[in-house]
Amino acid sequence: MDGWALWDLFLTGLLRGGLYALMALGLSLVFGVINIPQFAHGEFYMLGAYFAYFAFFTLGSTPMVAILLAGAAGFAAGALIEKALFGPLRKRGGADWVMNTFLVTIGLSFVLQNGALALWGANFRGITGYWSGSLRLGSSMSIPLDRVAGFGLAIGAILAFWLFLGRTRTGRAIRAVAQDETGAALLGIEPNRIRNLAFALSTMLAAIAGGSLLSLNPAHPAMGSEALFKSWFVVILSGLGSVGAAIPGGFLVGILETFGSYFFGSVWQDCVSISIIILILLFRPNGLFASDVRGIWER
Amino acid sequence: MRAFSDLRFSPPALAALALLIVAGFLIDDEYILNLMIISLFFGAQAMVFDFTAGFIGIINFGFAAFLGLGAYVSALSAIRLGLSPWLAMWLGAGVAGIVGWLTAILTLRLSGIFATVMSWFVGLTLLSLATALVPLTRGSLGLSVPPLLEAAERRPLFFALLPLAALIYAVLRAITRSRVGLAFRAIGDNIEAARASGINPSRYRSLNFTISCFFAGLLGGFYAHFVGILTPEIMATSHTVEVLALAYIGGRGSLWGGLAAAFLVIPVFEFLKPLFEIRLVIYGLLLIAVMIYVPDGLAGRLARLRRVA
Numbered sequence: 001m002d003g004w005a006l007w008d009l010f011l012t013g014l015l016r017g018g019l020y021a022l023m024a025l026g027l028s029l030v031f032g033v034i035n036i037p038q039f040a041h042g043e044f045y046m047l048g049a050y051f052a053y054f055a056f057f058t059l060g061s062t063p064m065v066a067i068l069l070a071g072a073a074g075f076a077a078g079a080l081i082e083k084a085l086f087g088p089l090r091k092r093g094g095a096d097w098v099m100n101t102f103l104v105t106i107g108l109s110f111v112l113q114n115g116a117l118a119l120w121g122a123n124f125r126g127i128t129g130y131w132s133g134s135l136r137l138g139s140s141m142s143i144p145l146d147r148v149a150g151f152g153l154a155i156g157a158i159l160a161f162w163l164f165l166g167r168t169r170t171g172r173a174i175r176a177v178a179q180d181e182t183g184a185a186l187l188g189i190e191p192n193r194i195r196n197l198a199f200a201l202s203t204m205l206a207a208i209a210g211g212s213l214l215s216l217n218p219a220h221p222a223m224g225s226e227a228l229f230k231s232w233f234v235v236i237l238s239g240l241g242s243v244g245a246a247i248p249g250g251f252l253v254g255i256l257e258t259f260g261s262y263f264f265g266s267v268w269q270d271c272v273s274i275s276i277i278i279l280i281l282l283f284r285p286n287g288l289f290a291s292d293v294r295g296i297w298e299r
Numbered sequence: 300m301r302a303f304s305d306l307r308f309s310p311p312a313l314a315a316l317a318l319l320i321v322a323g324f325l326i327d328d329e330y331i332l333n334l335m336i337i338s339l340f341f342g343a344q345a346m347v348f349d350f351t352a353g354f355i356g357i358i359n360f361g362f363a364a365f366l367g368l369g370a371y372v373s374a375l376s377a378i379r380l381g382l383s384p385w386l387a388m389w390l391g392a393g394v395a396g397i398v399g400w401l402t403a404i405l406t407l408r409l410s411g412i413f414a415t416v417m418s419w420f421v422g423l424t425l426l427s428l429a430t431a432l433v434p435l436t437r438g439s440l441g442l443s444v445p446p447l448l449e450a451a452e453r454r455p456l457f458f459a460l461l462p463l464a465a466l467i468y469a470v471l472r473a474i475t476r477s478r479v480g481l482a483f484r485a486i487g488d489n490i491e492a493a494r495a496s497g498i499n500p501s502r503y504r505s506l507n508f509t510i511s512c513f514f515a516g517l518l519g520g521f522y523a524h525f526v527g528i529l530t531p532e533i534m535a536t537s538h539t540v541e542v543l544a545l546a547y548i549g550g551r552g553s554l555w556g557g558l559a560a561a562f563l564v565i566p567v568f569e570f571l572k573p574l575f576e577i578r579l580v581i582y583g584l585l586l587i588a589v590m591i592y593v594p595d596g597l598a599g600r601l602a603r604l605r606r607v608a
Contacts, residue, residue: 085591088591092594098411102358103547106543106586108587114577114583225536236413236416267431268431270423277420278405278417281409282405285409
């Protein structure tokens with residue numbers, strides 16, 4: 001194979017990685033701030049795809065509006081669900097918060113997935129494309145414009161989120177709660193509001209991911225499982241020390257997978273990726289980019 | 300060894316066993332007998348699952364895949380090597396146990412939720428292997444498996460499963476009531492404190508995983524020869540969730556709770572079958588409600604009632 005083929009593989013992996021980074025960012029945010037190992041994350045990705053489909057196809061809105069609407073709906077759904085489920089659980093307290101919330105999100109994923117199946121049926125709802133046309137980046141491979149736009153949206157959302165966490169008062173409050181809840185409460189931050197916000201933001205990111213990739217992955221009740229697995233994969237690989245680690249991790253996994261499926265065939269893609277992650281974790285049990293700060297997620 | 304000296308049943312367990320034997324003889328309805336087999340099968344799975352989740356505090360999220368591994372090994376050794384299904388089942392259990400041991404070694408350095416996610420990854424790998432190895436497993440086309448018994452009646456099958464389930468219960472109970480079981484609980488409660496008391500977490504964690512995966516594989520072998528057709532779908536995470544829900548509804552760390560929950564929940568869900576997806580929505584809601592309002596499950600509630608009375 002020549003240099004251009006490698007470049008094509010690299011590009012494909014990069015485009016794929018943008019989505020993984022966006023999904024994993026939300027996952028590590030929820031784990032980092034409220035210690036919830038979110039197993040319904042893929043279902044919000046699925047809801048985002050449905051919302052975008054209904055906005056774009058049924059209501060006939062523009063692509064940008066459809067994706068933003070999906071994000072807003074994902075935010076609202078996340079805020080509601082956090083209040084309804086994790087509020088009562090937190091009030092009861094108890095030592096096994098991480099495991100209990102893990103089980104609750106498993107139940108939630110079952111409810112959302114089968115609820116979507118009951119409501120919208122098992123057929124695929126896709127669109128031919130938000131934007132038409134394609135692009136060439138140096139090589140002979142032409143990339144559909146939609147794919148590039150989806151990548152751009154993912155990068156945009158990641159950047160916006162990064163600025164929000166780093167530069168705004170609310171973003172700083174989120175980081176404060178993640179580091180020390182009692183300390184944050186002493187400074188007049190309401191931890192309950194911040195937790196709710198963090199959860200809603202993470203589901204919003206997942207919904208945006210689902211919405212912006214609608215033309216590649218049509219909406220379907222079971223589409224979340226794959227996305228969930230991939231985002232957990234990224235989070236475990238990159239480590240949970242900091243939210244930012246999910247971003248390089250996402251790109252790494254995207255590139256790893258494209259090369260894996262090129263050299264070993266797509267049926268072996270998952271086996272290859274999992275073997276690699278197992279090897280890495282043998283030597284770095286806390287993930288590739290883990291910081292030395294521990295204990296945030298395990299109380 | 301003191302660990303296995305306590306292979307007895309408690310009086311309620313003996314009563315339940317007697318009740319099941321009598322019911323197996325008295326009931327003639329094939330449909331109800333089939334329902335009893337399924338309930339017993341899921342109940343046994345829930346007990347094996349609880350042996351890990353309820354004691355050492357690690358959820359084996361690849362549980363269904365270990366069961367499927369046992370099923371495939373058993374089915375293939377019956378087909379390729381001409382082994383009797385009764386023997387092949389134990390071979391499947393052995394292989395599942397070995398892979399379970401390897402998984403435990405892999406996850407030893409990981410704590411709580413990380414070990415859970417890792418066992419999930421191992422399960423997904425097994426699933427994708429079963430799908431990809433088409434020459435061996437025929438992939439999603441399905442493998443047709445020699446039956447356990449020539450007769451198609453359900454009663455003999457029920458009496459084939461009952462001793463397996465009773466054996467699993469007896470062994471798991473004996474272990475959890477011994478010093479080994481105490482070490483399991485100590486690790487589940489507080490791993491640092493357990494280590495400080497001279498318990499080697501690595502040894503007990505790998506022992507626990509090996510045993511539970513062994514029994515999962517055994518049940519998988521039964522399943523393969525009971526159903527007669529095997530597809531990779533049996534390894535899907537959603538099956539792990541079904542077993543997990545039963546174990547938690549029954550009450551973590553109780554063993555028998557999962558079995559009782561299976562006999563309560565599965566017939567009700569069979570009855571609700573016309574509702575299709577709504578049924579699974581109810582299943583999810585049930586799990587959520589139990590986790591929020593009854594975290595110690597049926598067994599915990601009963602224990603509390605007994606303490607009050």
